[in-house]
Amino acid sequence: MGVGRRGERSPAALLAAVLFSSGARLVVVGGTARFLHGDEHWPYDLDVVLDGCSRSLGAAASMLGRLGVALPSNLLYRQSWSVVTSLGPLDVVAVVSPGSLPAAVSLDVAGVAVPVEVRA
Amino acid sequence: MSKRTGLGPVEEALLLTLDELGAGPQHPRVRSSVLLAEIERRFAVAPRYGYQVACDLAHRSTVWLRLLDDRGNLGGLGHPPAEPRYTELRLTPIGALAVAAERDDALAVPIGIVNGSVYAGGQRPPFAPKTLLRALIALLDDRAIEDEALVGICGPPAFPTGCDVSGDVEALLAGRPAVLRLSASVVPGVERGKEVLRITNLPPGVERESILRSLQSRVESSSWYDLPPELAASMRLPIAGVHDASTDTVLIKCRVAPGADLNDVGARLRELWGVYVDVPAALPAPLLVLLRRWVADHAEARTAATLRHLLALYEAT
Numbered sequence: 001m002g003v004g005r006r007g008e009r010s011p012a013a014l015l016a017a018v019l020f021s022s023g024a025r026l027v028v029v030g031g032t033a034r035f036l037h038g039d040e041h042w043p044y045d046l047d048v049v050l051d052g053c054s055r056s057l058g059a060a061a062s063m064l065g066r067l068g069v070a071l072p073s074n075l076l077y078r079q080s081w082s083v084v085t086s087l088g089p090l091d092v093v094a095v096v097s098p099g100s101l102p103a104a105v106s107l108d109v110a111g112v113a114v115p116v117e118v119r120a
Numbered sequence: 121m122s123k124r125t126g127l128g129p130v131e132e133a134l135l136l137t138l139d140e141l142g143a144g145p146q147h148p149r150v151r152s153s154v155l156l157a158e159i160e161r162r163f164a165v166a167p168r169y170g171y172q173v174a175c176d177l178a179h180r181s182t183v184w185l186r187l188l189d190d191r192g193n194l195g196g197l198g199h200p201p202a203e204p205r206y207t208e209l210r211l212t213p214i215g216a217l218a219v220a221a222e223r224d225d226a227l228a229v230p231i232g233i234v235n236g237s238v239y240a241g242g243q244r245p246p247f248a249p250k251t252l253l254r255a256l257i258a259l260l261d262d263r264a265i266e267d268e269a270l271v272g273i274c275g276p277p278a279f280p281t282g283c284d285v286s287g288d289v290e291a292l293l294a295g296r297p298a299v300l301r302l303s304a305s306v307v308p309g310v311e312r313g314k315e316v317l318r319i320t321n322l323p324p325g326v327e328r329e330s331i332l333r334s335l336q337s338r339v340e341s342s343s344w345y346d347l348p349p350e351l352a353a354s355m356r357l358p359i360a361g362v363h364d365a366s367t368d369t370v371l372i373k374c375r376v377a378p379g380a381d382l383n384d385v386g387a388r389l390r391e392l393w394g395v396y397v398d399v400p401a402a403l404p405a406p407l408l409v410l411l412r413r414w415v416a417d418h419a420e421a422r423t424a425a426t427l428r429h430l431l432a433l434y435e436a437t
Binding site for chain 1: 330333349351354393
């Protein structure tokens with residue numbers, strides 16, 4: 001478990017928690033991952049690797065719809081894509097084959113154990 | 121980029137073509153579709169790209185020094201522009217001055233340094249015309265002026281929307297790439313006996329609708345029943361309602377929930393994406409070098425008078 005209450009103030013960290021809670025299988029990478037590991041730099045956007053199984057993609061699309069993003073269905077199946085949500089920009093840096101997400105640790109954001117890439 | 125004005129090739133093409141179509145500041149505007157067809161014919165600039173640039177050059181909230189004067193709906197405040205056949209354009213007096221400078225009929229003017237390129241997705245930040253032009257005039261008057269005094273006159277980057285600028289401004293002015301944080305104003309107040317927070321001066325590029333959507337999805341009564349309770353609570357902000365009071369400028373009013381601390385709610389709103397954005401910024405050289413180089417390249421007997429004229433034109437708009 002990690003930064004907890006600090007993480008919930010970051011829109012990017014909240015976005016990760018909301019997407020993960022909705023059933024999207026993902027791993028947080030990039031600046032938000034470093035932030036959740038304790039870096040001071042406030043993340044600009046959320047970078048995630050997303051599991052490409054249809055259940056995960058469907059859950060992500062459904063939650064993004066509630067966050068004000070109407071996702072065209074063909075975008076979901078691209079290898080990478082970006083959208084701007086009401087919690088800030090989301091970069092899906094890679095959609096990987098089902099079950100091949102990178103190694104992650106669970107860090108707490110507002111009571112949700114969000115998978116975050118292992119710190120290098 | 122033009123050395124005379126600092127404008128890009130598409131901007132220059134638009135201005136020169138408008139001038140040749142006779143659409144000067146004192147003349148009737150021409151239909152945007154006519155202008156776009158002409159710049160495609162003469163400069164091979166595709167109309168859709170040209171129209172986007174034309175809209176940028178006409179918006180008060182996009183550039184400090186407006187070069188085009190419009191009639192019709194050229195978009196803004198989150199709305200797309202109307203089709204070019206329904207809008208009209210002509211040069212503003214500053215646009216006409218830029219054309220004259222490009223044609224060597226007037227002295228060079230630092231429009232590119234003032235307007236920057238962040239509005240068009242670039243990294244050069246804008247500077248307020250009053251301060252930047254006064255810094256150049258001070259430098260023309262006294263080439264030995266101290267660096268500190270010059271930076272003091274010019275000041276930090278400033279955006280036409282009036283948003284607050286923070287971040288590593290010092291590094292930026294020293295010529296190093298930096299991330300600027302652009303923040304809207306969140307001003308507390310009381311209306312009809314209820315505490316409100318007024319959001320104005322949005323950062324450039326942030327659409328009013330996206331802020332409204334963001335706020336409305338997170339008001340106190342918003343439904344996140346399917347999320348874990350702590351996360352659902354984090355998604356809810358202590359605001360009871362959101363009201364869009366925008367007219368020509370953006371004004372969003374958030375009614376603070378009963379019992380919530382006004383300062384705390386203000387702090388949470390300032391952390392909302394869109395109320396602030398981070399933008400990468402870089403100057404092509406340290407600001408002092410840019411200013412001194414511009415003066416070295418363009419100083420003539422009437423340069424200071426030209427800059428004063430440009431400032432007067434800006435202040436008249």
